[in-house]
Amino acid sequence: MDMKRILVYGELEKERLHPVSLELLSKAKEIFPESDVQFGMVLLGSGIDGAVAEAQKSGVDLVYLLDDQRLSVFHPEYFAAALIQAVKAFNPDLLLMGATYGGEELAPALGIRLKTGVAAHCTDLRLTKEGKLAQLVPAFGGKVIGEIFTPNTRPQIASIKPGMFLASPQEDKNASLSILDASLLDSVSQRIRVKGVNRKELSSLPVEKAEVVVCGGYGIGSPENWNSLEQLAGKLGGAVACTRPAIDAGWVGDESSMIGTSGKSIRPKVYIGVGISGATHHICGMKDAGLIVSINSDPNAECFNVSDFKVTGDGNLIVRSLLEALG
Amino acid sequence: MNIIVCVKPVPDPDKYNLLTIDPETKRLVREGIPTVINPSDKNALEEALRLKDLYGAKVSVISMTPLFSVDKIKQCLAMGADEGFVISDRAFGGADTFSTSYTLMKAIEEIGTPDLILAGNESADGATSHVPVQLAEWMSLPHITNVTVTEAFETKLHVRKKTEEGSVDYEIDLPAVLAVERNSNQPRMVTAKGMVAARSKSIRVFAKDDLDVDESLIGLCGSPTQPGELIVPNLKRASQELKGEPEEIAAQIITLIKKSGVAVAV
Ligand SMILES: Cc1cc2nc3c(=O)[nH]c(=O)nc-3n(C[C@H](O)[C@H](O)[C@H](O)COP(=O)(O)OP(=O)(O)OC[C@H]3O[C@@H](n4cnc5c(N)ncnc54)[C@H](O)[C@@H]3O)c2cc1C
Ligand SMILES: Nc1ncnc2c1ncn2[C@@H]1O[C@H](COP(=O)(O)O)[C@@H](O)[C@H]1O
Numbered sequence: 001m002d003m004k005r006i007l008v009y010g011e012l013e014k015e016r017l018h019p020v021s022l023e024l025l026s027k028a029k030e031i032f033p034e035s036d037v038q039f040g041m042v043l044l045g046s047g048i049d050g051a052v053a054e055a056q057k058s059g060v061d062l063v064y065l066l067d068d069q070r071l072s073v074f075h076p077e078y079f080a081a082a083l084i085q086a087v088k089a090f091n092p093d094l095l096l097m098g099a100t101y102g103g104e105e106l107a108p109a110l111g112i113r114l115k116t117g118v119a120a121h122c123t124d125l126r127l128t129k130e131g132k133l134a135q136l137v138p139a140f141g142g143k144v145i146g147e148i149f150t151p152n153t154r155p156q157i158a159s160i161k162p163g164m165f166l167a168s169p170q171e172d173k174n175a176s177l178s179i180l181d182a183s184l185l186d187s188v189s190q191r192i193r194v195k196g197v198n199r200k201e202l203s204s205l206p207v208e209k210a211e212v213v214v215c216g217g218y219g220i221g222s223p224e225n226w227n228s229l230e231q232l233a234g235k236l237g238g239a240v241a242c243t244r245p246a247i248d249a250g251w252v253g254d255e256s257s258m259i260g261t262s263g264k265s266i267r268p269k270v271y272i273g274v275g276i277s278g279a280t281h282h283i284c285g286m287k288d289a290g291l292i293v294s295i296n297s298d299p300n301a302e303c304f305n306v307s308d309f310k311v312t313g314d315g316n317l318i319v320r321s322l323l324e325a326l327g
Numbered sequence: 328m329n330i331i332v333c334v335k336p337v338p339d340p341d342k343y344n345l346l347t348i349d350p351e352t353k354r355l356v357r358e359g360i361p362t363v364i365n366p367s368d369k370n371a372l373e374e375a376l377r378l379k380d381l382y383g384a385k386v387s388v389i390s391m392t393p394l395f396s397v398d399k400i401k402q403c404l405a406m407g408a409d410e411g412f413v414i415s416d417r418a419f420g421g422a423d424t425f426s427t428s429y430t431l432m433k434a435i436e437e438i439g440t441p442d443l444i445l446a447g448n449e450s451a452d453g454a455t456s457h458v459p460v461q462l463a464e465w466m467s468l469p470h471i472t473n474v475t476v477t478e479a480f481e482t483k484l485h486v487r488k489k490t491e492e493g494s495v496d497y498e499i500d501l502p503a504v505l506a507v508e509r510n511s512n513q514p515r516m517v518t519a520k521g522m523v524a525a526r527s528k529s530i531r532v533f534a535k536d537d538l539d540v541d542e543s544l545i546g547l548c549g550s551p552t553q554p555g556e557l558i559v560p561n562l563k564r565a566s567q568e569l570k571g572e573p574e575e576i577a578a579q580i581i582t583l584i585k586k587s588g589v590a591v592a593v
Contacts, residue, residue: 013491073495074488076460076470101490105472108457111425112464117551118424120455134555140343140452144355147555191469191500195485200493211589236584236591248510256491261454262509269587272580280343287562291587293569293580302344306562309583311569311576321577326593 003032003133007092007155009083010043010055010063011100017043017054020098022167024160025058028096029170031127040064041175042086044079046072056177059170064089066180073194074102080109081188085180087114092155094133099159107159117150118157123164123284141261142284163208163265200254205239207257212238213268215259215286218245219275219296225316226251229274232319235326241266243282259285274315278303328384328479329441330375333431333458334368334403336396340451348559355557364399367447369406369514371507375445376407376515378479385409387438391419391430397530404525405517411530412438418535421547421554424453428461430545433538440466443484444504448473456506463504471497472506 006028011018025039039060043051046069055063064086070078083106087095095110097103099121111118119135123145126134135148135158150156207213214233220226226246233240241259242252255263260282271289275296276282283306286292294307295315304310311318338346338360347356364372375386388403390396391414400411414434422430435444446459456472463470475494476487482501487494489508499505535545543549569579584591 074490101473101488104456105460105470108424108455108460109464109470111457111551112428112461115551118455118457119552120424120453120457136558138454139557140338140346140355141340141454143343143346143559144348145558145560147558149553149555150551151553153551189469191503192471193498195496195498197495198487198493202492212584236589238589255489262449269589270584278344279341281340283562287560291583292564293583304566306564307566308564309567309569309580311580313573313576317573318576318580321573322580325574325577325581326591 003037003093005038005040005090005092006032006094006096007040007042007087007090008060009095009097009103009106010041010051011098011103012043012045012048012051015045015048015050017051017058018098018100018162019167020100020160020162022058023162023165024096024098025060025170026168027125027165028094029059031125038062040090040092042083044071044082052177056175057172059173060175061173062090062178063175064178064180066182068182068185070185073197075192075194076105076109077188077192078185079106080113081184082180083110084113085184087155089178089180095155095157097157097159099161103159107157111157114155116153116155116157118159119148119150120159122158122160125158138261138284141279141281143280161265163267203239203256207239207241207259208264208266210239210268212236212270213241213266213272213289214238215241215243215271215273215276216246217243217274217276218249219315220246220251221275221316223251225319228316228319228323232322235323238268243276261285273303274319276303277301278306328378328382328443330378330384330386330443330445331435331438331441332368332372332375332386332388332403332408333444333446333462334372334388334390334400335365335447335450336362336390336392336399337365337450337452339363340366348557353557362396362399364402365447365450367449367507367509370509370511371445371447372403372406372408373512373514374477374507377512378477379407382479387412387441389431389434390414391422391427394532400530401525402517404528405521406515407521410528412533413530414533416535418546421550422545423550423552424455424457424461425551426545426549428458428465429549430538430540431458431462432465433540434533435466437533437538440502442501444468444502446504446506448506448508459504459506466504468502468504469499470504470506471499473508474505475508475511477505
């Protein structure tokens with residue numbers, strides 16, 4: 001089936017365009033460079049003039065917008081209704097969505113409402129020799145990657161986690177703006193009501209933005225050692241990341257720095273893993289790092305296989321030596 | 328209150344490093360990997376049992392799964408669920424989340440729509456996080472995923488959804504579908520007493536003919552997504568050993584960091 005129109009769900013982050021929106025657009029443009037493919041982006045939010053300006057310059061041909069107070073906080077029903085409206089207007093062959101907490105809930109909902117297939121958490125999109133779009137999805141924690149095709153229904157929908165693809169600069173097409181009719185929200189049921197928003201303090205350097213990531217696992221062993229790991233990341237001008245058991249142990253307050261299947265995907269210049277066994281759930285989030293150094297006391301640790309350099313020994317001793325060397 | 332919990336038996340996620348693909352058949356070899364209850368489904372069940380303890384409820388578990396994993400449903404009954412439903416038929420094989428959720432909806436129609444449907448937030452094997460939302464959409468019920476906290480009132484719930492920025496609190500009318508986050512509670516253990524009690528609880532099995540299904544929406548043929556090839560990605564790197572005293576290793580690591588184009592002040 002021909003690919004004529006591709007719609008990207010323009011995820012927002014604090015009233016601005018979320019990087020994942022541009023990552024998805026870049027990927028789509030890379031696969032379909034032909035000039036006859038039309039690209040659209042849909043923005044749903046409240047008070048988002050900044051994001052609209054960014055989207056219009058992002059390289060798409062058309063931007064759909066619904067700027068409404070009722071879209072100021074994620075709401076499964078309002079957002080699904082508005083997104084459907086944009087899909088009906090643009091009639092895309094492919095809908096790309098960020099697998100964020102919101103996008104991950106919207107994509108499958110649209111799959112049922114539009115009676116079409118959704119490929120979840122794609123790690124890649126590519127064309128086969130026959131020109132079919134293969135959506136590559138991870139299974140079994142990323143140990144296995146499977147091709148998924150959506151042969152008969154349109155639009156085909158794919159969700160992709162932030163950080164999977166690289167955003168590349170696109171030619172500004174000075175996109176025209178199409179405003180969706182806000183009255184469509186009036187008929188949405190009131191079965192869900194937003195009661196409040198709890199904002200956590202975000203770290204100044206999120207893991208996905210750091211050039212150096214020092215990642216700690218269960219082998220770190222104690223809150224004191226975790227402290228040293230944080231100091232080390234600070235001295236290197238980087239960020240601390242973690243595995244799931246480090247959160248379970250209580251050394252890390254929340255999941256925003258967890259790397260892997262259910263956490264973030266990162267591609268820093270340098271990743272240093274300390275006390276991490278190398279479960280496939282974790283590996284699939286850090287495999288794209290430039291340099292990977294792993295420190296583990298177990299000479300057979302799985303993580304060593306995916307590392308450029310390995311150190312067999314007590315990770316906390318090495319961390320201490322690094323701290324001393326960095327002064 | 329009637330609560331249905333969606334449960335999926337999955338290969339033990341702690342052993343996924345052992346999975347391989349048969350080079351001949353190109354199929355997954357999962358020999359030696361035991362089946363367990365999907366981790367977040369235990370949290371969903373615990374949430375249901377907690378509501379049962381607090382307000383009184385009948386808790387049912389439902390699973391579309393091959394019959395060999397019926398013992399996992401028994402385990403749910405031993406934890407405290409009141410009855411089990413298993414949907415099992417070759418005709419349902421190869422279903423994607425679209426047709427899995429459709430089939431679950433049809434079985435729930437047969438059982439009777441409960442006040443609340445709880446599911447795990449994601450399965451360990453497929454990990455799409457689709458089924459709870461899609462089940463809700465088939466049933467035209469409201470849904471919220473990534474739920475960490477639930478508080479029940481007469482006809483509504485207060486729930487907390489995890490988000491990038493922190494969380495959002497919602498009030499949601501019943502009946503509704505919630506997908507419960509892993510680690511949102513501490514699932515209870517199976518006790519000997521629970522195991523004895525489970526023996527007298529019923530597990531009802533639905534085959535295709537027991538359900539009023541549209542054949543064009545079930546199994547592999549009814550799935551809008553179709554699987555292609557499986558690949559085990561090769562992520563191997565050189566794995567060169569750094570040797571020496573800790574200070575020497577530290578110096579080598581710093582040199583490597585600098586070589587990667589990161590400015591380090593030493
Ligand atoms: C559905 C699902 C999703 C998941 N998603 C994620 C995810 O997104 N991210 C994630 O990280 N995990 C995830 N997990 C968990 C994952 O399967 C592993 O359990 C986890 O990654 C292991 O973390 P770890 O390596 O820190 O701990 P462990 O596996 O316990 O390994 C600790 C390592 O530390 C080493 N060690 C001990 N002492 C020292 C020392 N002094 N110095 C050096 N090394 C030492 C040990 O040899 C061992 O290799 C998920 C699990 C499931 C079921
Ligand atoms: N075959 C199934 N039978 C019953 N429940 C399921 C099934 N597949 C998925 N679920 C439920 O949906 C949740 C999310 O699964 P998934 O969409 O596969 O990530 C699981 O945690 C289960 O609660």
